Amino acid sequence: MDFDTIGTATAELMFRQVAATCGNYAEQHQWTEVEIAAAQQRHPAHADVLFHAFYLMQLTNARMCCEMLLRAHCRELLERVAAGEDTRPGTAVEVLLLTHRSSLAAPLTTAAVGLFLRMWKAAALPDPDNHAAVLEYYESTVGSDIDELETCARQSEQQDQRIPDPSPECAGEHLGQAVTCRYAPPS
Template structure:
């Protein structure tokens, strides 16, 4: 699956030689939050490859890693409104084909963003700090 995504990213970005995308394979190691969810792992790989192609930092957690972490928290107990807001936001940002069912009316999502958006921002920032992968550096 990783090889397929690398090939697709190389095609999308016109990489002909053995460039940054071709060399990104080692960055695609499973991280605990996404390892047991194939669609999340694929979204994780795609996001990392897009970061590599754009020359962006690959160490911060991907949306898939953040979503997996929030989801794992939901197993412990009901999500609070800020966590639910963050989960809805992250679900909406998953690439096409990797989306998961979200039976929530757009108006509800907008209301959550309006009321709990700043708390969700802080939660995302905190999770990013916790889930950043210092080892995940191209090259």
């Protein structure tokens, strides 16, 4: 086998491994755009700001390539953008994934289980086993510990580079459509 064949085979293997880990980037891009469009419907006064927030929706964990996790991550960030809130602290999904990683190293404390359940609910993920009912118990018994743990976890998962561009370039077109955008130069 010559070098070109080995290189091609290696590249193909690497591409398959990346695709298996990250899923289909085109699908992820589409899910993000759908979430942005939905946020624009919820917050029409901020539609232009939300459009330009696309780059904030970066995956911060390979497990986020799952549709329900990526969409929940995007929804939370888009709500923060619309509200003018800080986008750097970890999202509920990022905290969920942190708790998952922690559970692989050691059993979770009662507060950590409560945090996991709280973040699941905050991310509005499907709850077929009605964990929300169990969350009430954790909130009533160790709620303040969960609050403290949540603060620490969101700080731990903070993405310092995840800040909106204060003046993105815009030609007055979004996805090929002429729009009124606060970032477009005056015409």
